[in-house]
Amino acid sequence: MHPGALHYRIHNLDEPFNSTSARALDAAAKYGPSSPTSPHALHMPCHTYIRCGMWKEANRANELSINAADIWITHRHLSVSLRDFHSIEYQQYVYLQQGRFQSAMQFVDLNFVVGFDMGVFSAYVKGILIEARQLAETHFWTTDAAFSIPTAFPARITCPTCDDPSFMDGNYLATIWANTAAYFARVNALFGSLVLPDRPVHPSTLFRTTLGPGGSL
Amino acid sequence: MAASNADSVTAFQAIHFLENEAELIYLHRPEHGDNTEIMALLLRGVLLFEEGSQQEGLTVLAEAFKWETNIDPPRDGPCMPIIPSFELYARYLLKAGQADEALQVLKSGNYTSSRNRGSTLLLFAQASEQTGDLKAACTHYETLVANFAIMDLAIREIDEAGAFLVANCLGNGTTFNTSPATRTASAPASGYPAALPRSFSHLELQEGVADKRIRLQEMAWSPKQQRESLGHC
Numbered sequence: 001m002h003p004g005a006l007h008y009r010i011h012n013l014d015e016p017f018n019s020t021s022a023r024a025l026d027a028a029a030k031y032g033p034s035s036p037t038s039p040h041a042l043h044m045p046c047h048t049y050i051r052c053g054m055w056k057e058a059n060r061a062n063e064l065s066i067n068a069a070d071i072w073i074t075h076r077h078l079s080v081s082l083r084d085f086h087s088i089e090y091q092q093y094v095y096l097q098q099g100r101f102q103s104a105m106q107f108v109d110l111n112f113v114v115g116f117d118m119g120v121f122s123a124y125v126k127g128i129l130i131e132a133r134q135l136a137e138t139h140f141w142t143t144d145a146a147f148s149i150p151t152a153f154p155a156r157i158t159c160p161t162c163d164d165p166s167f168m169d170g171n172y173l174a175t176i177w178a179n180t181a182a183y184f185a186r187v188n189a190l191f192g193s194l195v196l197p198d199r200p201v202h203p204s205t206l207f208r209t210t211l212g213p214g215g216s217l
Numbered sequence: 218m219a220a221s222n223a224d225s226v227t228a229f230q231a232i233h234f235l236e237n238e239a240e241l242i243y244l245h246r247p248e249h250g251d252n253t254e255i256m257a258l259l260l261r262g263v264l265l266f267e268e269g270s271q272q273e274g275l276t277v278l279a280e281a282f283k284w285e286t287n288i289d290p291p292r293d294g295p296c297m298p299i300i301p302s303f304e305l306y307a308r309y310l311l312k313a314g315q316a317d318e319a320l321q322v323l324k325s326g327n328y329t330s331s332r333n334r335g336s337t338l339l340l341f342a343q344a345s346e347q348t349g350d351l352k353a354a355c356t357h358y359e360t361l362v363a364n365f366a367i368m369d370l371a372i373r374e375i376d377e378a379g380a381f382l383v384a385n386c387l388g389n390g391t392t393f394n395t396s397p398a399t400r401t402a403s404a405p406a407s408g409y410p411a412a413l414p415r416s417f418s419h420l421e422l423q424e425g426v427a428d429k430r431i432r433l434q435e436m437a438w439s440p441k442q443q444r445e446s447l448g449h450c
Contacts, residue, residue, distance in 0.1 A: 011293070015291070016290045016331075017328065050294075052332055053333020053334065054333075055364055089294075089295075090294065090295070093294075097334055098365060098366075099364075099375065100367060137335075140335075141373075141374055143371065143372050176241075177297070180238055181256075181297075183231045183256075184231075185300075187228045188263060190227065
């Protein structure tokens with residue numbers, strides 16, 4: 001089957017029930033090897049695998065895609081802002097489902113550097129969203145190192161590229177989602193720890209890794 | 218531990234924000250408006266429960282769960298709402314001592330989002346344990362520990378899951394390694410905690426543009442799929 005057909009088959013079956021079908025899993029298994037240097041082809045099987053909760057396979061798919069994109073921008077001396085942020089978003093979710101909370105947090109930091117320091121709006125918006133996920137997922141667990149994404153609410157972010165029709169839909173919706181997810185995660189975090197009474201609700205220190213200057217690879 | 222009054226005020230402000238946002242989103246994409254309303258309901262339910270109105274809180278959480286069950290599932294990607302309503306509802310049912318009901322919610326909701334989530338597995342295991350179904354508890358704890366085999370922090374629930382497996386599910390003398398893959402509990406990984414004096418919370422981008430409410434083109438969405446259609450993974 002043509003790689004493009006595999007791509008659309010994965011998308012077509014990408015919902016909770018049909019993603020678990022043999023057809024979806026077959027397409028997921030074949031698509032990556034069919035286009036081994038294409039970051040997005042390597043990533044696409046992850047759409048199926050996270051529906052199924054096949055975290056090892058999802059992790060592998062995203063590792064390959066993120067690595068392929070990094071090779072591409074390194075060889076062409078391109079900006080770190082062109083890293084594969086779609087795969088990175090998915091990979092952060094996979095890490096959270098594997099208890100790899102520190103690894104997941106590194107992606108929040110990366111989005112912060114690229115999104116804010118380098119002014120890439122899509123990375124910034126996605127950063128707010130994955131920070132919300134980090135907070136929502138890690139607050140369920142009792143770790144000996146408290147994560148401390150602030151529970152203060154973000155300034156209401158806006159969409160500077162919404163004047164450009166080609167960016168309108170995606171960025172506008174992403175902005176809305178990032179706002180709502182951030183609000184939801186932070187309020188839930190106020191109460192989430194109550195399941196485990198001895199757990200700190202508001203850790204006082206930020207908890208981040210530091211990337212190199214300018215977010216270099 | 219009760220949330221402070223300030224927390225409650227903050228929470229109500231956030232719920233109000235989400236409800237207002239939902240009205241705006243409904244204008245453009247009704248299905249996303251649903252998810253925003255569901256998140257507002259979930260927060261309201263949690264808040265009511267934690268402030269002492271347990272039954273009222275559970276009723277609101279049930280409403281959110283029912284709502285999410287009746288809308289199209291997420292089109293792709295990680296969960297939206299970012300905590301599935303079935304998980305939050307089941308969590309509070311367990312808190313209220315209603316393990317049987319929690320189990321039913323988990324069973325009926327586990328297919329509405331990505332399966333095999335860590336927090337879902339933990340709730341499944343805890344509910345099974347509380348209802349006396351040790352075999353099911355063993356299965357869920359075992360899957361959970363396997364999924365978290367390469368975790369990079371010490372997590373108490375995983376330690377407890379390992380202890381449960383050793384005590385109830387494995388043969389004599391069998392041990393279970395639930396240590397973090399990359400560090401021990403007493404030795405923080407390199408670079409942690411490393412404080413950066415900033416956060417997404419405190420930043421603000423250029424304002425004004427998004428206030429132009431832009432009509433978004435409606436996209437074609439697939440009809441809701443029947444959950445009993447297929448299931449091979």
